Amino acid sequence: MALRRVVRLGADWLPVNLMPEELAGRRSDLTALLEGTGRRLEDVFTTVSPTRRPAGDDMVDRYAAAGADQLLVNLGRRVTVDDVGAALDDLTGAFGLQAPSAG
Numbered sequence: 001m002a003l004r005r006v007v008r009l010g011a012d013w014l015p016v017n018l019m020p021e022e023l024a025g026r027r028s029d030l031t032a033l034l035e036g037t038g039r040r041l042e043d044v045f046t047t048v049s050p051t052r053r054p055a056g057d058d059m060v061d062r063y064a065a066a067g068a069d070q071l072l073v074n075l076g077r078r079v080t081v082d083d084v085g086a087a088l089d090d091l092t093g094a095f096g097l098q099a100p101s102a103g
């Protein structure tokens with residue numbers, strides 16, 4: 001089980017294809033497994049990849065509230081060096097984010 005490896009190896013965690021509600025439950029499981037190891041849940045950097053889950057405007061906020069430190073998202077298409085800018089613009093729009101201003 002991935003959570004046991006996180007505990008045994010002192011690693012961070014990359015759960016795949018979990019909804020925010022599922023992430024919150026698995027974090028509770030991880031908290032219990034970390035007991036007595038000298039590590040706390042806050043010591044485990046969590047990057048979530050919701051791969052086949054639908055994106056929504058509130059997705060970032062929901063994952064953050066469930067304890068995700070970072071999201072790894074699939075752009076849903078092949079991206080080349082030439083069109084990465086447009087793909088990232090599409091991504092920010094899909095998640096209701098604004099690109100940082102240049103400067």
